[in-house]
Amino acid sequence: VLLTAAIMRLIEEAGFPPGAVNLVFGPPSVTAQVVSAPEVDLVTFTGSAAVGSRILTLAAPTLKKVVLELGGKSPNIVLPGTDIEKAVPASALRFTRNSGQACGATTRTLVPQAEFDEYVERSGKFLGGLTVGDPHHPDTVLGPLITGEHRRNVEGYLARAREEGAEVPVGGGRPPGLDDGFFLEPTLVTGISNDAEIAQEELFAPVGVVMPYTDLDEAVRMANGVKYALNANVWGPTPDALAFARRLRSGTVTINGGGGMRGDAPWGGPGHSGIGREGGEEGFREFFEVKHIQWPV
Incomplete structure (x- = not known):
């Protein structure tokens, strides 16, 4: 909210006409009025799939265009x-950055069966060395989750996973000495199938699952076997990784970490990850309508 307010000040200072850009605070009822208003031609939203579905419902009677950038349960x-x-x-940081509260976090890691144990062992050592604490401290890597309710929801996912036989070799609890704040340890979950709840649902937390695969066809099925399709990352020799990337159902695929997201890249994905794109030329064109004019020659 504070960042948005600061952007609004910059817009005013840049000389935009009054009313061209408006910042409105309010409860969901205000949002519902704006989305359903016939005067509004397009609605773009970034957030959860549940709210995105509600926005589609509200926009449907006026048949307005809707662009949605929603959640993810992205494979690595x-x-x-x-x-x-x-x-x-690099893989560990991809699901722990911002304490896992990122829609594009690659939280499902798929590893060849022969290398599974080594991968889990190395991941455990790395995650165990990450510092959780005050975000203002220079040594901190993971800050808190956004609310206590959200942390309780994540702990519920972990408890149910354990009840179903999952193993949590690293993390899974609240870090000691951090009672003030909604902190959660960086967590690794193993011993689950691809259809387990914790492997299917977006947690928005520093929780990663690691699952083995036997061949590339199985890896493709597992990677594509969720309702989300926002992001993916593939590690391996570049020709092999590119060939594998083409088989993925995902709005974005990075190879060997990707080197950082380009500012002009489109962002979004099909399925429960949304409709349309944000960013780049594709995102810019979402705000246009195509008009065809023809005359006799």
């Missing part, structure tokens, strides 16, 4: 021939 695929020592730290 380790191919045979990958440098495991290099892939582990």
Whole structure:
């Protein structure tokens, strides 16, 4: 909210006409009025799939255009021939950044069966060395979750996973000495199938699952076997990783970490990850309507 307010001040200072851009605070009832208003031609939303579905329902009577950037349960695929020592730290940070509260976090890691134990062991050592604490401290890597209710929801997922036989070799609890704040340890979950709740649902927390696969066809089925399709990352020799990436149902696929997201790249994905794209030329074009004019020649 504070960042949005600061952007609004910059818009005013830049000389935008009054009323061209408006910032409105209010409860869901205000949002419902705006989304359903016939004067509004387009609605773009970033958030959860549940709210995105509600926005579609409200927009339907006026048949307005809707662009949705929603959630993800994104795969991180380790191919045979990958440098495991290099892939582990980068993969761990991809699901723990911002304490896992990122829609594009690659929280499902798929590893060849032969390298599974090594990957889990190395991941455990790396995650165990991450500092959880005050975000203002320079040594902190993971800050708190956004609310106490959200942390309780995540703990519920972990409890149900354990009841179903999952193993939690790293984390899974509240870090000691951090009673003030909604902190959660970076967590690794193993011993689950791809259809387990914790492997299917977006947790929005520093919780990653690691699952083995036997061949590339199974890895593709597992990677694509969720309702989300926002993001993915593939580790491996570049030609192999590119070939695998083409088989993924995902709005974005990075290869070997991707080198950072480009500012002009489109962002979004099909399924429960949304409709349309944000960012880049594709996102810019979402705000246009195509008009065809024809005359006799």
